[in-house]
Amino acid sequence: MAQVRYHGHLADLTGCRQEALEGTTVAKLLDQIKRQHGAEAYRLAKRSHIIVDRRSAGAEKGFRTPAGLDSLVEFIPVCGGG
Amino acid sequence: MILPVYAQVDLTNGRWRKCTISAKLFEQYLGGKALGARLLTDLTPAGLDPLSPEAVLIVNTGPMNDTGAPSSSRFNMTFKNVLTGGIASSNCGGPFGMLLKKAGFDGLILCGKAPELSMVVVEDGKIRIEPCPQLQGLDTERIQEELPERYGKLVIGPAGENQVRFACAASGERVAGRCGAGAVMGSKNLKAIIAFGTREVVKANPEGFEAHTRKWVKQLKKHPMTGDSLPRYGSAGLVSKANASGVLPTRNFTRGRYEHYEDVSGETLADTKLLRNSGCVSCPIRCERRVKVKGKDVKGPEYETLGLFGPNLENNNLDLINELNYRCDLLGMDTISLAGTIAFAMELQEKGMGDFGLKPGQPEDLLRVVEDVACRRGPAGELAEGSKILSEKYGGADFAIHSKGLELASYEPRKSVGMGLGYATANRGGCHLNGGYLALLESVGVISMDAQTPKGKPELTVFFQNGMEAASAAGFCLFTMQAMIPGILFKFGPASFVCRAAGKAMLAARPLLSQIWKCMPWIMPINCMLVPHSKSIALATGLPMTIGKFFTVGERSYNVERLYNLREGLTRADDALPERLTKTPQEPDQPDTVVPLDQMLPVYYKVRGWDAHGVPTAKRLRHLGIPLPEEG
Ligand code: SF4
Numbered sequence: 158m159a160q161v162r163y164h165g166h167l168a169d170l171t172g173c174r175q176e177a178l179e180g181t182t183v184a185k186l187l188d189q190i191k192r193q194h195g196a197e198a199y200r201l202a203k204r205s206h207i208i209v210d211r212r213s214a215g216a217e218k219g220f221r222t223p224a225g226l227d228s229l230v231e232f233i234p235v236c237g238g239g
Numbered sequence: 240m241i242l243p244v245y246a247q248v249d250l251t252n253g254r255w256r257k258c259t260i261s262a263k264l265f266e267q268y269l270g271g272k273a274l275g276a277r278l279l280t281d282l283t284p285a286g287l288d289p290l291s292p293e294a295v296l297i298v299n300t301g302p303m304n305d306t307g308a309p310s311s312s313r314f315n316m317t318f319k320n321v322l323t324g325g326i327a328s329s330n331c332g333g334p335f336g337m338l339l340k341k342a343g344f345d346g347l348i349l350c351g352k353a354p355e356l357s358m359v360v361v362e363d364g365k366i367r368i369e370p371c372p373q374l375q376g377l378d379t380e381r382i383q384e385e386l387p388e389r390y391g392k393l394v395i396g397p398a399g400e401n402q403v404r405f406a407c408a409a410s411g412e413r414v415a416g417r418c419g420a421g422a423v424m425g426s427k428n429l430k431a432i433i434a435f436g437t438r439e440v441v442k443a444n445p446e447g448f449e450a451h452t453r454k455w456v457k458q459l460k461k462h463p464m465t466g467d468s469l470p471r472y473g474s475a476g477l478v479s480k481a482n483a484s485g486v487l488p489t490r491n492f493t494r495g496r497y498e499h500y501e502d503v504s505g506e507t508l509a510d511t512k513l514l515r516n517s518g519c520v521s522c523p524i525r526c527e528r529r530v531k532v533k534g535k536d537v538k539g540p541e542y543e544t545l546g547l548f549g550p551n552l553e554n555n556n557l558d559l560i561n562e563l564n565y566r567c568d569l570l571g572m573d574t575i576s577l578a579g580t581i582a583f584a585m586e587l588q589e590k591g592m593g594d595f596g597l598k599p600g601q602p603e604d605l606l607r608v609v610e611d612v613a614c615r616r617g618p619a620g621e622l623a624e625g626s627k628i629l630s631e632k633y634g635g636a637d638f639a640i641h642s643k644g645l646e647l648a649s650y651e652p653r654k655s656v657g658m659g660l661g662y663a664t665a666n667r668g669g670c671h672l673n674g675g676y677l678a679l680l681e682s683v684g685v686i687s688m689d690a691q692t693p694k695g696k697p698e699l700t701v702f703f704q705n706g707m708e709a710a711s712a713a714g715f716c717l718f719t720m721q722a723m724i725p726g727i728l729f730k731f732g733p734a735s736f737v738c739r740a741a742g743k744a745m746l747a748a749r750p751l752l753s754q755i756w757k758c759m760p761w762i763m764p765i766n767c768m769l770v771p772h773s774k775s776i777a778l779a780t781g782l783p784m785t786i787g788k789f790f791t792v793g794e795r796s797y798n799v800e801r802l803y804n805l806r807e808g809l810t811r812a813d814d815a816l817p818e819r820l821t822k823t824p825q826e827p828d829q830p831d832t833v834v835p836l837d838q839m840l841p842v843y844y845k846v847r848g849w850d851a852h853g854v855p856t857a858k859r860l861r862h863l864g865i866p867l868p869e870e871g
Pocket of ligand 1: 310311312332517518519522523524525526527716717718719
């Protein structure tokens with residue numbers, strides 16, 4: 158089970174900051190989020206920065222980035238500023 | 240076409256006179272920092288002390304101020320940089336700029352030194368100077384309460400009076416933070432400038448302008464960045480991603496991640512401290528946070544302040560950061576330079592290289608330190624000189640985190656190397672925005688770009704530096720430029736194929752981006768909603784503005800600022816970062832986690848059309864219509 162941590166509005170939608178989910182890739186974890194927390198949470202999670210073990214999934218294999226049993230996967234809202 | 244009207248004010252003898260900016264200069268530079276740089280170059284000789292009476296302070300607006308265009312309340316202060324000795328421009332979203340325009344002036348050019356503490360009063364086309372010894376020592380809030388309500392105010396606090404090198408000037412609760420504008424005002428015995436008037440901006444095409452503005456506001460409100468994330472989290476929302484990307488400066492930029500980052504994140508701020516969001520005049524984005532400090536509703540910290548008063552000082556007390564932010568605003572000091580200097584002094588002290596009476600591990604003591612710096616009192620008072628001067632006296636240049644003398648903002652560039660290039664080349668010194676803000680593409684934004692590769696970064700840096708320079712010259716907030724990133728990308732998400740491909744495509748576009756400046760402005764003879772700024776300027780002013788001309792204003796401004804820096808003795812060697820960032824990998828097992836400045840700088844100069852020493856070539860200057868330095 159990967160540890161999944163939600164930031165921002167996603168934590169409100171899922172009702173938790175962190176939980177354990179089953180899934181060996183980011184895509185599979187996203188499916189789990191959809192199943193457990195609904196389409197809105199899924200949509201928001203998919204649009205977030207997804208960080209797997211301190212590495213951005215965007216810089217790895219995107220949604221195909223593997224997530225190990227003891228991985229920490231974070232979903233962080235995309236923000237702006239400067 | 241209505242040309243900008245400026246007033247030249249001699250504070251020594253109280254005389255002033257009106258002058259009109261020529262049509263040519265207006266078209267070439269618009270206003271704000273671009274016109275400010277041109278005027279400062281023309282009006283001052285080389286080698287002046289920035290705090291001497293002879294030094295000139297320009298306070299000016301851009302053509303879009305007070306037009307009602309989105310996020311267009313930003314006014315500018317240009318002067319000789321108190322920290323770097325080069326050019327300084329500092330931007331503020333307070334109401335002063337708008338009221339200055341209503342009072343009949345697009346800008347003020349101030350020189351000399353008032354015989355006693357004074358304020359400049361600008362009212363309905365007239366100017367007078369009034370002594371104000373009774374305002375001495377007042378903080379930026381108290382003084383604005385004391386002054387008549389209807390005026391737009393630009394004031395300094397005790398730090399400015401004491402000529403702290405990074406003192407800022409405040410208008411409302413917004414500040415012109417960087418480079419020491421407050422110190423320059425203090426050196427001139429100028430406590431405040433206040434303005435009032437009823438003049439309306441006359442627009443060239445009022446109906447067209449209104450229609451364009453409506454369309455643009457709609458676009459900003461619909462865009463995921465300017466319509467959702469900035470209003471929801473402000474810039475504070477960047478903390479979590481910055482930490483995840485390793486760009487959250489921690490312990491004087493020794494690391495890019497902080498274990499307690501969640502305690503000071505934008506989400507925590509929003510969940511536990513946020514009262515509401517707010518914003519500058521005429522801004523539909525409203526990125527400002529309102530928080531409570533000691534029961535009072537005040538402006539909350541930006542990402543920069545959270546990062547530098549938080550992780551970079553290993554402080555996870557969010558209430559304390561809010562209070563420090565408020566105290567700095569009251570005393571009139573730039574939080575970036577102050578917090579950066581404290582972090583450096585702490586490291587000096589820990590290494591036994593100096594003693595500033597700091598108490599590492601006791602963040603609460605920072606409130607005392609901040610007061611001491613503002614008053615130049617006790618051992619911590621020496622921090623008022625900034626990191627560069629401290630490093631010249633005590634050593635530690637390799638970990639004094641500044642470029643040209645201006646402390647770096649809150650992005651650790653070893654995990655965002657394009658941001659490192661931006662810091663090193665920014666004309667005002669280590670500034671993320673003046674540096675092109677590549678961190679948004681490399682580390683914290685929606686596009687997934689290789690943050691470690693030096694390839695393509697010089698070309699992108701030049702592009703964004705020029706674009707932001709132009710937006711600033713016109714009076715627009717730089718955050719409006721973030722809506723240039725297509726909103727559709729946010730629907731896919733940074734991990735998607737589309738956003739990863741976008742990152743690759745931008746890097747792959749480098750041959751095109753490197754050549755584009757040779758063909759500006761003719762290559763983009765159009766206006767479109769991707770860069771709505773140019774059409775807005777055209778409709779408001781009647782200038783034949785296009786996207787190409789808009790970017791050319793930015794390029795021209797960047798070159799004039801560069802020439803000013805060269806004239807004042809800065810060289811290629813000043814396009815530098817401390818060795819901690821260029822020689823010591825952030826991750827010891829990943830040698831590429833340094834800023835490869837030596838690889839990027841030569842390409843950057845080439846793209847800019849500068850020679851190998853970073854000097855703009857005559858050909859480039861002619862192309863831009865800038866007089867060669869020897870031609871005057
Ligand atoms: S986006 Fe923020 S900083 Fe910019 S004008 Fe609006 S409120 Fe001010």
